[in-house]
Amino acid sequence: MKISEMKASLAGVEAVNFRLPDGSYLPAHFHVTEVGLVNKHFIDCGGVERRETAANFQLWEAGDYDHRLAPRKFLHILALSEKILGSEDLDIEVEYQQQTIGKFGLMFDGTDFVLTPRQTACLAQDACGIPSHQLALPQLQVAGCAPGGGCC
Template identity: 80%
Template sequence: MKISEMKQFLPELDAINFRLPNGTYLPPHFHVTEVGLVSKHFIDCGGVERRETVANFQLWEAGDYDHRLAPQKFLSILNLSEKILGSDDLDIEVEYQQDTIGKFGLTFDGKDFQLTPKQTACLAQDACGISDAAFSLPQLQVASCTPGGGCC
């Protein structure tokens, strides 16, 4: 999701809900502790120089159970963050504390914001000799075992 899309959705909402990939909702008392610009300048394993820039939202929860972030307040935070983000319509990445800091993509289903899984990948598969077949899981052979048959 891009910043412009989020700004379009927020005024239509009565409340902001974020849902994790497993379907669990973030507690309604979450905070947006940071809106930032994250730039990554790197070389992939094939030697190609790359750059990525995203708008990063850090979501956090504390014991202040009466806290609720209204959609209008979130929109004002986004407008204020233009000083840092500039006028580019950036993709949004969300950080949320779990066992470690999790990074997620973001979509909207018409009612809730969905945190979507992010995956690592080899960006230079041709240079590394990796084919699409290397990413498919092998078929498991299921043996039929019977009690006392000696196969278990």
């Protein structure tokens, strides 16, 4: 999700709800503790230099159970962050504390903001030395069960 999409989505909702990939919701009393600009300058295993830039939202919860972040207040936070983020329509990544800090993508389903899982990947598959057939996830084998057999 891009910043412009988030702003448009916030303008059309009465409450700001974030849903985790497992379907559970962040507590309604969450806070947006940071909005930041993240620049990543790196080299992949194939020797290619790369750059990524994203807007980062850090979500957090405290014991202030009466706190609610209204869509208008979130829009105000985004307006304040423009001095850091600039005017570029950046992709958004979200950090949320679980057992460790989770990093998520973001989408809007028409009602809720949904934190989407992010995965690592090899960006230089042709140079990393792993045959492409080994990069696919292995098939689970269940005794006596065959694809199309109706048992799985």
